Amino acid sequence: METKTIKESPLFWPARLKGPVLWVLDETLIPQKLKYIKVRNTKEAVDVIRKMKTRAFGQFLVVMQTFLLEINNVGNGGTGRGPSLRLLNKIQKTAEALNNSRPTFPFAEVTSIVVRWARQAIEKKIDIRVFVTKSIEGYLAGIRVRRLERVRKIAALIKNGDSILTHCNVSGELAMAAYLCRQQNKQAHFFATETRPYFQGSKLTAWELQRMGADVTLVADNAVGSLMADKLINKVIVGSDRSCANGDFANKIGTYQIAVLAKEFGIPFYVLTQPSDKVKTGRDIPVEIRNPRELLTYLKRKVVSGVVSGFYPGFDVVPHELITKAIAIDVH
Amino acid sequence: MSTDTDQKAEDRASAQDLALKDIEGSVILIQGVFKPAVFNLLPKGNGNEVFVMEGRPSLESANTTCQELLGRKIRPTLIADNMAGFLFYKRLVKEVWLSYQMADEQGALCQIGGLILGVLGKRHHVPVKLYPSSEESKLMGKQRDIFYFQGVKVAPANIKGYVPLMEWLPREYITEIHA
Numbered sequence: 001m002e003t004k005t006i007k008e009s010p011l012f013w014p015a016r017l018k019g020p021v022l023w024v025l026d027e028t029l030i031p032q033k034l035k036y037i038k039v040r041n042t043k044e045a046v047d048v049i050r051k052m053k054t055r056a057f058g059q060f061l062v063v064m065q066t067f068l069l070e071i072n073n074v075g076n077g078g079t080g081r082g083p084s085l086r087l088l089n090k091i092q093k094t095a096e097a098l099n100n101s102r103p104t105f106p107f108a109e110v111t112s113i114v115v116r117w118a119r120q121a122i123e124k125k126i127d128i129r130v131f132v133t134k135s136i137e138g139y140l141a142g143i144r145v146r147r148l149e150r151v152r153k154i155a156a157l158i159k160n161g162d163s164i165l166t167h168c169n170v171s172g173e174l175a176m177a178a179y180l181c182r183q184q185n186k187q188a189h190f191f192a193t194e195t196r197p198y199f200q201g202s203k204l205t206a207w208e209l210q211r212m213g214a215d216v217t218l219v220a221d222n223a224v225g226s227l228m229a230d231k232l233i234n235k236v237i238v239g240s241d242r243s244c245a246n247g248d249f250a251n252k253i254g255t256y257q258i259a260v261l262a263k264e265f266g267i268p269f270y271v272l273t274q275p276s277d278k279v280k281t282g283r284d285i286p287v288e289i290r291n292p293r294e295l296l297t298y299l300k301r302k303v304v305s306g307v308v309s310g311f312y313p314g315f316d317v318v319p320h321e322l323i324t325k326a327i328a329i330d331v332h
Numbered sequence: 333m334s335t336d337t338d339q340k341a342e343d344r345a346s347a348q349d350l351a352l353k354d355i356e357g358s359v360i361l362i363q364g365v366f367k368p369a370v371f372n373l374l375p376k377g378n379g380n381e382v383f384v385m386e387g388r389p390s391l392e393s394a395n396t397t398c399q400e401l402l403g404r405k406i407r408p409t410l411i412a413d414n415m416a417g418f419l420f421y422k423r424l425v426k427e428v429w430l431s432y433q434m435a436d437e438q439g440a441l442c443q444i445g446g447l448i449l450g451v452l453g454k455r456h457h458v459p460v461k462l463y464p465s466s467e468e469s470k471l472m473g474k475q476r477d478i479f480y481f482q483g484v485k486v487a488p489a490n491i492k493g494y495v496p497l498m499e500w501l502p503r504e505y506i507t508e509i510h511a
Contacts, residue, residue, distance in 0.1 A: 031488040167414075191494070194478060196388065196412035199486045202478075207488040217492040218478055220388040221414035225447030226499040254414025256421055257448050264451045287418075289351075295412060298482045303386065304395050306402045309409040311383070316418040 009208045012172025015061040031207040049101040057171035084128045091118045103286045104315045146329040155180035163189045163233045168252035169204040170239035178214035190216040197295045228265040236269045243273045247320030248282030259322040268324040274331045282317035359424045364431025364443040365396045370463040384408045389477040420456045431465035439502040450505025459507040
């Protein structure tokens with residue numbers, strides 16, 4: 001199987017359940033350290049999400065596997081009406097806590113899948129614990145296969161001699177596609193934007209592309225126009241955090257201006273999406289406004305002196321008309 | 333059916349929209365460092381918000397520009413260089429002020445990032461005004477400039493960097509050039 005030949009990036013599957021502990025890759029420590037955080041319950045799961053220790057696909061994995069943690073924490077017993085309802089209550093409370101962790105990522109869409117399984121188990125009078133556990137495990141296995149398929153689609157999109165701009169980080173998929181391209185003797189160059197204020201482009205994307213043996217160059221976020229005007233890139237590939245029914249999507253702050261520039265310079269703009277029709281258009285997506293302190297300070301040192309305000313929208317929205325093609329996987 | 337959780341998310345979104353609505357169409361977005369006299373041209377009084385791009389890699393422009401503004405009792409709002417698009421998308425920007433080093437009938441040599449703001453200005457029909465820079469900048473920085481932030485290394489070892497510091501802004505993206 002070709003699937004087995006794809007070298008995996010640590011960012012591709014950054015959270016793994018082992019016994020009573022969910023081990024979550026601390027993305028804020030990369031590239032200095034590859035360290036996993038111990039998560040044992042919902043509170044700790046919400047904490048790693050809020051503090052951006054994990055993000056994007058990592059959030060999704062944490063959410064799904066937190067239910068497994070909590071099911072384990074409740075212990076045995078799920079067939080009688082009382083234990084079943086107690087477990088359903090626990091699952092609903094877990095869902096609610098996760099839904100309130102951050103606003104832009106569609107947590108409620110993800111958690112509602114698990115709550116639905118729990119309700120189905122009660123309706124069918126089957127063991128809720130076993131049914132939900134098996135459903136989550138099967139669901140994640142399916143997602144894994146689809147993401148690996150998408151890695152191959154991305155690799156197929158990349159042609160010999162391409163120069164590709166990416167922004168923030170697409171959770172391993174682009175780096176793994178770069179690896180596949182090398183296996184296929186395709187030469188491609190990658191430009192990674194540094195992605196202020198958390199530097200996911202510098203710390204994660206440049207790091208994982210380099211680990212995969214890809215030719216990668218780091219640029220400041222403000223150098224994108226120069227790259228395009230000087231014809232140094234011929235494709236843009238980015239990820240997404242949330243999709244809308246009309247094809248608009250939200251992604252890390254900075255994606256919108258890259259899409260506008262790509263349109264202006266006639267450069268194809270590709271996005272990896274997880275389609276959803278729960279939100280009609282990008283105007284309806286709640287964009288998280290984060291604490292400006294995260295922008296105004298770095299490692300507790302002020303970025304500029306004096307009494308200066310800051311504004312830090314965590315995401316922006318790209319209208320569908322700026323997208324050349326969405327490379328989608330069905331997560332429902 | 334709407335849940336409490338949905339409602340909380342909507343409330344949060346509404347609160348954000350309300351705050352942004354208050355400054356809709358009132359932001360003057362500044363990039364670069366102007367000659368000191370240019371800062372005196374900024375409109376006085378309420379109704380204007382001055383946002384300043386941080387200007388990677390050196391951040392020198394953000395530092396200097398913020399100090400010039402604070403000295404004129406204008407409290408600036410700092411944003412990262414990748415956040416300008418959001419302001420345009422939300423229709424917050426009234427006009428863009430860019431510093432330029434030299435200009436002719438074809439366009440102007442601006443600090444890196446000027447082209448992003450020029451293209452956004454064109455798409456959103458926002459005037460892009462150019463004012464002379466206070467200093468001459470090199471065309472290219474060193475690779476290592478982008479590997480560090482505030483003296484702390486943020487990039488992996490043995491990576492390449494491309495660090496243009498200036499770029500050409502064609503005339504079609506410029507509304508006014510002030511001498």
